[in-house]
Amino acid sequence: PISAFLFDLDGVIVDTAVFHYQAWRRMANELGFDISHEFNETLKGVSRMDSLDLILAHGGVTLTDERKLELATQKNDWYLELVSRMTPNDILPGVAGFFHQLKHAQPPLKTALGSVSKNARLILERIHMVDQFDAIIDGTKITRGKPDPEVFLNGAAELGVAPADCVVFEDAVAGVEAAKRAGMFAVGIGSPDVLTEADLVVPSLEHLTVTELLAAVER
Ligand code: B16
Numbered sequence: 001p002i003s004a005f006l007f008d009l010d011g012v013i014v015d016t017a018v019f020h021y022q023a024w025r026r027m028a029n030e031l032g033f034d035i036s037h038e039f040n041e042t043l044k045g046v047s048r049m050d051s052l053d054l055i056l057a058h059g060g061v062t063l064t065d066e067r068k069l070e071l072a073t074q075k076n077d078w079y080l081e082l083v084s085r086m087t088p089n090d091i092l093p094g095v096a097g098f099f100h101q102l103k104h105a106q107p108p109l110k111t112a113l114g115s116v117s118k119n120a121r122l123i124l125e126r127i128h129m130v131d132q133f134d135a136i137i138d139g140t141k142i143t144r145g146k147p148d149p150e151v152f153l154n155g156a157a158e159l160g161v162a163p164a165d166c167v168v169f170e171d172a173v174a175g176v177e178a179a180k181r182a183g184m185f186a187v188g189i190g191s192p193d194v195l196t197e198a199d200l201v202v203p204s205l206e207h208l209t210v211t212e213l214l215a216a217v218e219r
């Protein structure tokens, strides 16, 4: 039976993608090129250094590893400036209600965060959600970003739950792929045209109840 829910952070709990985009764009502009909103989609769920490599390739820029580290640090400083202004008001619609339901589920459900972000815990602190999770797997605990399943397999292991008994909530193509490779049920948050590999897709957690979801998994 399903006994754990694993949540992605960016795009599921909060919309930090807009902050990542602003900070990466500022960096790209300083290097003399721009990145589009569409291009930003391809960075979702991708680790910081892998994102930087994709952006530099996109702009046709080649740099030394030392310079790349400098730029990644600069981008993260700009990003953290934006994150520091976050409050519980930044929690996405439907999240609070969904957590309220799952805390009352019978048999009980365990929860984990599965994010590749090194800033995930800080963000959870800003939005007062640290204590909502039985386990927090973030970028400091993994070596491979999504679509590698490591982040979700670690989450299941830390909770002591079999991967087949986990449901993952993901907004990114790479994240859905990671969930499927981990052998888990994947709920896509977004558009079915984009999240084609998900087992079920809803526009946001506002459009899903825990009871409905558990019934859908059993089918
Ligand atoms: P950081 P998630 C991911 O978070 C973001 O989607 C991705 O855009 C970002 O590059 C990555 O975290 C690393 O973040 O620079 O804060 O370590 O979707 O896995 O929650």
Ligand code: MG
Pocket (backbone or CB within 6 Å): 008, 009, 010, 011, 012, 044, 045, 170, 171, 172, 175
């Ligand atoms: Mg995400």
